[in-house]
Amino acid sequence: MNNDPIISIRGVSKTYAGGFQALKNINLDIKRGEIFALLGANGAGKTTLIGVICGIVNASAGTIIADGHDTVRDYRAVRAAIGLVPQELHTDAFESVWATVSFSRGLFGKPPNPAYVEKVLRDLSLWDKRDAKIMSLSGGMKRRVLIAKALAHEPTILFLDEPSAGVDVELRHDMWRMVRELRANGTTIILTTHYIEEAEDMADRIGVINKGELIIVEDKAVLMRKLGKKQLMLTLRQPMSEIPSELGAWALTLTEDGERLVYSFDTQEEETGIAVLLRRLSEHGIDFKDLSSSESSLEDIFVSLVHQSQGTQS
Numbered sequence: 001m002n003n004d005p006i007i008s009i010r011g012v013s014k015t016y017a018g019g020f021q022a023l024k025n026i027n028l029d030i031k032r033g034e035i036f037a038l039l040g041a042n043g044a045g046k047t048t049l050i051g052v053i054c055g056i057v058n059a060s061a062g063t064i065i066a067d068g069h070d071t072v073r074d075y076r077a078v079r080a081a082i083g084l085v086p087q088e089l090h091t092d093a094f095e096s097v098w099a100t101v102s103f104s105r106g107l108f109g110k111p112p113n114p115a116y117v118e119k120v121l122r123d124l125s126l127w128d129k130r131d132a133k134i135m136s137l138s139g140g141m142k143r144r145v146l147i148a149k150a151l152a153h154e155p156t157i158l159f160l161d162e163p164s165a166g167v168d169v170e171l172r173h174d175m176w177r178m179v180r181e182l183r184a185n186g187t188t189i190i191l192t193t194h195y196i197e198e199a200e201d202m203a204d205r206i207g208v209i210n211k212g213e214l215i216i217v218e219d220k221a222v223l224m225r226k227l228g229k230k231q232l233m234l235t236l237r238q239p240m241s242e243i244p245s246e247l248g249a250w251a252l253t254l255t256e257d258g259e260r261l262v263y264s265f266d267t268q269e270e271e272t273g274i275a276v277l278l279r280r281l282s283e284h285g286i287d288f289k290d291l292s293s294s295e296s297s298l299e300d301i302f303v304s305l306v307h308q309s310q311g312t313q314s
């Protein structure tokens with residue numbers, strides 16, 4: 001197994017013609033065969049970064065090696081290794097699904113392979129629509145065609161730019177299933193998303209980009225363990241109007257209805273303090289009838305990361 005990164009990004013910056021700096025000194029390695037999710041708010045620079053890797057956008061500085069090729073010098077070789085599912089479909093309105101997907105394959109110099117194209121169309125539930133013109137398809141079907149086109153030349157790296165934007169649950173699940181299958185077959189997948197649950201569900205690693213800077217790259221599980229918080233929720237037997245002052249030192253909040261006490265604690269800490277807290281509550285005659293705990297989601301972590309990074313910038 002080749003352990004070299006499949007994509008290696010070094011010192012990449014991008015300043016657009018108007019002077020706007022969309023990417024600031026990005027350094028990132030993508031591992032062969034992983035699912036990497038790039039998270040960021042609108043305008044953070046995700047699409048620009050994908051564009052630079054695919055050779056569609058020229059970097060102002062830095063170098064990128066993708067599948068062993070320099071993305072500027074060996075542009076064609078890089079494009080042949082990459083499948084890109086863009087956010088929108090622009091062309092081919094009058095073509096049939098079959099012709100469009102087969103044509104995409106030919107564009108990259110691959111010999112025709114009807115059996116492979118058929119498999120892609122079947123996997124995406126497009127087989128029944130193979131003779132339909134693109135313009136006659138629903139929005140969701142068009143998205144499926146975009147994915148089929150990107151897969152037509154059997155790329156080793158697949159980029160999905162906001163794959164879930166505006167698609168229904170069924171397509172989203174079909175897509176996730178396909179992405180997992182592709183990964184199992186050795187394809188490296190990089191996706192950008194606003195749907196944090198998508199990253200939480202799918203990704204092996206996560207990168208967060210904020211105002212053109214890559215502020216964190218981390219294994220998803222590590223990220224969630226490192227930055228995650230847990231909460232213990234106690235449903236009180238008797239609602240209270242405020243937290244007793246004797247408990248002021250604890251990280252407690254009271255829900256508005258006064259019926260639940262919420263204790264936040266760090267998953268990293270060896271001592272969570274739960275046992276002591278429960279003893280204190282009982283000493284103060286605070287009784288509860290139910291208790292549950294929950295972990296912060298990737299979304300909570302993402303929001304706090306972006307806040308922190310904005311705090312350090314200002």
Ligand SMILES: Nc1ncnc2c1ncn2[C@@H]1O[C@H](COP(=O)(O)OP(=O)(O)OP(=O)(O)O)[C@@H](O)[C@H]1O
Pocket residue numbers: 016017018020022040041042043044045046047048049
């Ligand atoms: N061709 C361009 N010329 C000038 N500025 C651009 C150009 N393309 C993008 N930008 C700017 O660069 C920044 C990053 O844009 P980009 O599309 O990479 O963000 P994004 O993270 O993909 O956002 P979204 O989630 O909205 O798709 C934005 O402020 C955008 O306005």
